[in-house]
Amino acid sequence: MHGFEPGQIVPTTPLMLSHKHPDDRARVDGVLRRAAETGQPFSSVHRILDATGKTRTLAVTGQGRRDPGTGRVTELFGYFIDVTQSHREAAARDATASIRASAERRAVIEQAKGVLMVVYGVDEEAAFELLRKASNQANIAVRDIAFTLVHLFSGPAVTVFPTRAAIDEFLADPIPPGEL
Template identity: 40%
Template structure:
């Protein structure tokens, strides 16, 4: 496949990458050709430096166990590899490199060409999304903790007024708005008030006992 024929990988399209740069490496001449995007990923301006194997090594992140230069220059088959670039100025750029070697009639690799795909901002977006998910999970945990006293308070109102759950919830909302008190706080205080040990009105107890007896017999 010629350099012009090689398609841009599908993973580099759309929102998965911010930049796609094309490279070409002539194995025999040890000569590199970079598109402007690859210079930019390295924090360089086209023409500022000549792209070389040594330049790739100097910009490799020290934490990467495999050097990008080695992956490309030793390529014997199509490859895809993830790396980090330490750009001029210290900025760390996360990239995926997709490449393909070309062989001559003797089956020797003569050139390697492919793409540098900048994933840096995509990774930042993923990290932000993870933070959003963590915030959402924390909110759900808070909501679950808040739900218990609200449900208890609804049950008390349903018993006292002989209403359904929706009407009981509306009573709580109305009381919350009139007193300018958060719904969860109002419900918690109401439950605490009913847990003081003070005997409840006989009518409420009688109604509850009758319901428990009736339902208990039905279950039996």
């Protein structure tokens, strides 16, 4: 996982530490120093730069080994586990979920702007400004104002397009989504 062929190098603590990602090096050094002082089990997830310069993510777990005569910690031993692929997959899943959620929020905002554009005869920017103003006055997120507006005027029982008076009333005192 460090990018060396078997037998190519003699693994040493300084060599392993030199491959720690610069942003993770101090934290990992602290974990290892505490383990070397106490002998207690340790674990860390951190990045390394392998011999080819690629960034890899490792999970490390181990503990100190004590000299039976002195009781001092003489070495740290444990396991390195390469979690690069699973870490990337989790990050990709999180990014996809975030993008999907953002698109869903954006869609309901676009629908609400459309309602306001038709009812008030304004452009997209002015429609968003109406949502923003209602959001600020009620201290409710724009996406929640938009969701409620769309929900109130698009349910199965709605048979006519909302009147300007109904929208004026809603924007003056929006209902939080949890109170529908």
